[in-house]
Amino acid sequence: MPCLKALGGIRQMNVLVVGGAGYIGSHAVKTLVEHGHRVTVVDNLVRGHRQAVHPAATFYAIGLADTPDLVRVLRDHAIDCVMHFAALAYVGESVKEPLAYYDNNTAGTISLLKAMREAGVHRLVFSSTCATYGEPTSLPIVETTPQAPVNPYGWSKWCVERVLRDCAAADPELAFVALRYFNVAGCASDGSLGEDHDPETHLIPSLLLAALGRRGPVAIFGTDYPTPDGTCIRDYIHVEDLCEAHILAMDALQPGDTRFYNLGIGRGYSVREVIEAAKVVTGVSIPVEIGPRRPGDPPVLYADASKIQRELGWAARTRTVEPMIATAWNWFRSHPEGYGDKEPV
Numbered sequence: 001m002p003c004l005k006a007l008g009g010i011r012q013m014n015v016l017v018v019g020g021a022g023y024i025g026s027h028a029v030k031t032l033v034e035h036g037h038r039v040t041v042v043d044n045l046v047r048g049h050r051q052a053v054h055p056a057a058t059f060y061a062i063g064l065a066d067t068p069d070l071v072r073v074l075r076d077h078a079i080d081c082v083m084h085f086a087a088l089a090y091v092g093e094s095v096k097e098p099l100a101y102y103d104n105n106t107a108g109t110i111s112l113l114k115a116m117r118e119a120g121v122h123r124l125v126f127s128s129t130c131a132t133y134g135e136p137t138s139l140p141i142v143e144t145t146p147q148a149p150v151n152p153y154g155w156s157k158w159c160v161e162r163v164l165r166d167c168a169a170a171d172p173e174l175a176f177v178a179l180r181y182f183n184v185a186g187c188a189s190d191g192s193l194g195e196d197h198d199p200e201t202h203l204i205p206s207l208l209l210a211a212l213g214r215r216g217p218v219a220i221f222g223t224d225y226p227t228p229d230g231t232c233i234r235d236y237i238h239v240e241d242l243c244e245a246h247i248l249a250m251d252a253l254q255p256g257d258t259r260f261y262n263l264g265i266g267r268g269y270s271v272r273e274v275i276e277a278a279k280v281v282t283g284v285s286i287p288v289e290i291g292p293r294r295p296g297d298p299p300v301l302y303a304d305a306s307k308i309q310r311e312l313g314w315a316a317r318t319r320t321v322e323p324m325i326a327t328a329w330n331w332f333r334s335h336p337e338g339y340g341d342k343e344p345v
């Protein structure tokens with residue numbers, strides 16, 4: 001298994017996880033702790049959950065805009081590297097509220113970069129997205145595929161990539177890696193962490209909530225796309241594989257590095273295929289209905305993730321969607337109220 005082998009030689013670091021109470025951030029904190037790193041978390045808890053933060057991590061309820069507070073935390077904990085997960089990440093919402101997306105995702109990251117510069121922290125692992133490619137000109141998507149987002153969410157992350165390139169050009173010490181996630185799915189295999197969004201709009205959790213009878217039918221957003229079954233195709237990656245890639249990327253960073261990697265399994269599943277997989281995993285006849293297209297959805301997205309495999313020795317261990325759904329199903333069945341700290345939708 002390339003991930004574990006490559007993880008063997010990693011040195012211990014002081015890592016600040018921004019957005020470490022969120023879905024992906026909380027899984028990353030757990031992975032970092034398990035690999036022996038000292039972890040500090042900041043999260044404004046607007047979408048995150050305090051209970052999701054690993055007990056070994058030091059926690060601060062701070063927002064991205066609070067530059068002086070970020071500087072203090074970076075200094076107090078002698079941070080070596082920042083992992084930045086704090087973002088609004090709903091494509092549909094970004095179309096309706098673009099300013100919120102540019103404010104939080106773009107301006108918020110600029111605030112973080114200012115804090116890092118002031119505190120003398122030069123290493124950043126940034127959560128980017130396949131949404132920066134928009135409707136790709138060729139498939140599978142490689143890192144050099146032209147980037148042309150089709151929604152404000154994608155643009156807000158694209159802007160950060162641009163800012164990072166410019167900052168790195170001006171500061172030879174700065175090192176960053178932008179990881180372009182495809183569709184992150186699943187939950188911690190030990191059942192300790194899960195996915196608890198409010199509102200929940202993602203396909204797999206929506207199907208599982210419907211399977212539990214906690215919501216009505218899930219709409220298939222469009223059946224007239226130019227795909228074999230007419231529904232959108234996405235590349236789903238298990239959250240634990242994604243987190244291992246972050247650790248490898250962090251360890252690889254050298255002063256002056258500007259790295260970009262796709263994170264996916266390199267295989268696309270249509271919405272209908274995911275629905276069928278969810279029915280098999282849960283053994284439940286999940287209610288679905290056909291609905292209109294959702295604005296901002298590209299028809300087909302799947303990755304060529306061979307660059308990170310070649311350069312860092314990473315490859316996803318979970319290579320099909322069923323085991324991803326199974327870990328999520330395990331979480332949703334045991335936590336029907338999620339973390340139980342917010343009003344149900």
Ligand code: UFG
Nearest residue numbers: 089091129130131183201202203206219220221232271297
């Ligand atoms: N879908 C449905 N019905 C639903 C929810 C989703 O048919 O109720 C479809 C969507 O149209 C899409 C697929 O299922 O084709 C996956 O949708 P998700 O909402 O689960 O995920 P997205 O592809 O919209 O978004 C994900 C990440 C974003 C990232 C984006 C890139 O959540 O952060 O991929 O396109 F930017």
